[in-house]
Amino acid sequence: MIAQRVGTTALRRVAGKPNAFITANNLARSLSTSQTRPVATQKISADEARAILDKQRLQRPVSPHLDIYDKQQTWFGGSIWQRFTGSAFSGGLYAFGIAYLAAPALGWHLESSSLIAAFGALPAAVKASVKFLAAWPFVFHAFNGVRHLTLDLGYGMARQTIVKGGWYVWGASFVGGLALALFY
Amino acid sequence: MASIARSSLLRQVASAPKSAVATKPAFQKSIIANAARATAFHTTARRPLLPPLPQKVEGTVNDAAPVPPTDPSHGSYHWTFDRLVAASLVPITLTPFAAGSVHPVLDATLCATLLIHSHTGFQNIIVDYVPKYRVPRARKAFSWGLNAATVVVGLALYQYETNDIGLTETIKRIWKA
Numbered sequence: 001m002i003a004q005r006v007g008t009t010a011l012r013r014v015a016g017k018p019n020a021f022i023t024a025n026n027l028a029r030s031l032s033t034s035q036t037r038p039v040a041t042q043k044i045s046a047d048e049a050r051a052i053l054d055k056q057r058l059q060r061p062v063s064p065h066l067d068i069y070d071k072q073q074t075w076f077g078g079s080i081w082q083r084f085t086g087s088a089f090s091g092g093l094y095a096f097g098i099a100y101l102a103a104p105a106l107g108w109h110l111e112s113s114s115l116i117a118a119f120g121a122l123p124a125a126v127k128a129s130v131k132f133l134a135a136w137p138f139v140f141h142a143f144n145g146v147r148h149l150t151l152d153l154g155y156g157m158a159r160q161t162i163v164k165g166g167w168y169v170w171g172a173s174f175v176g177g178l179a180l181a182l183f184y
Numbered sequence: 185m186a187s188i189a190r191s192s193l194l195r196q197v198a199s200a201p202k203s204a205v206a207t208k209p210a211f212q213k214s215i216i217a218n219a220a221r222a223t224a225f226h227t228t229a230r231r232p233l234l235p236p237l238p239q240k241v242e243g244t245v246n247d248a249a250p251v252p253p254t255d256p257s258h259g260s261y262h263w264t265f266d267r268l269v270a271a272s273l274v275p276i277t278l279t280p281f282a283a284g285s286v287h288p289v290l291d292a293t294l295c296a297t298l299l300i301h302s303h304t305g306f307q308n309i310i311v312d313y314v315p316k317y318r319v320p321r322a323r324k325a326f327s328w329g330l331n332a333a334t335v336v337v338g339l340a341l342y343q344y345e346t347n348d349i350g351l352t353e354t355i356k357r358i359w360k361a
Contacts, residue, residue, distance in 0.1 A: 053241075094333055117361075
């Protein structure tokens with residue numbers, strides 16, 4: 001018994017049963033050379049079609065969340081910390097400038113003499129902490145800024161150099177910040 | 185005989201849906217079913233930072249993408265200018281450390297350069313995080329707010345430099361206090 005014959009026998013058996021798909025009519029249609037597509041279509045206007053497309057496009061995936069990226073690159077790569085430290089200093093400068101102009105009207109004392117006296121009155125530990133919190137971002141921004149300028153010139157673009165350079169800047173900024181806070 | 189006996193026609197018959205062919209067009213299926221099917225392909229959780237904007241095509245799909253008007257300032261000049269300002273801050277910042285004292289002109293130069301550096305830095309942040317296509321009015325408000333703040337801070341630094349002891353000397357005395 002050859003395989004083809006088994007197929008046709010089975011087919012005949014199936015065709016004998018009442019089945020919605022394999023009817024004599026359908027079978028004849030599938031064996032004929034002309035194409036039929038048993039899919040219902042409906043007429044819609046161009047505007048409706050576009051509205052459907054607009055709705056479909058909303059189902060497309062959006063950019064992934066920041067969490068999926070390598071933590072070492074996104075959080076400790078130095079690039080975003082350049083922005084954090086820089087905006088902290090610039091924000092401080094802007095806040096001080098605006099407050100300094102507003103001080104006479106508000107009765108505040110932001111002249112250098114009162115600032116120096118106020119800071120001098122703090123306990124030594126607080127002074128050292130505040131100095132470190134100012135010195136570390138300063139040294140970081142300075143070192144990392146030079147590093148970024150070097151990268152901008154196209155030097156040190158090897159992957160390992162970038163990774164190592166980032167960690168050197170972290171280490172150097174902590175050492176430099178501590179030195180400025182404690183020994184100056 | 186089992187495997188050779190199964191002709192492809194038989195397999196088709198076996199796998200065909202009993203109730204004929206799906207007559208519903210794809211777009212009529214529920215959105216939820218589509219979303220569930222799509223999420224099966226995602227390996228990470230769906231946590232969009234911002235929901236997508238209306239995905240409408242302006243004009244027709246056959247229109248060419250609009251070309252923005254060209255302007256000389258659209259080049260990389262502002263980028264180079266940013267770098268020059270940043271690089272010039274290195275010697276200006278180091279000189280007081282090395283020399284131990286500050287000339288008022290150098291201190292004024294430091295303040296002016298810091299102001300430009302801060303302004304362009306804030307500009308970059310606004311351009312990055314307040315996109316024009318998503319929040320056009322907020323973008324305008326932030327940009328003009330920054331311009332106003334920079335003018336005010338410039339005035340304040342001028343006042344501080346002319347009436348007080350200057351930026352470098354203030355930091356030095358606070359540090360030694």
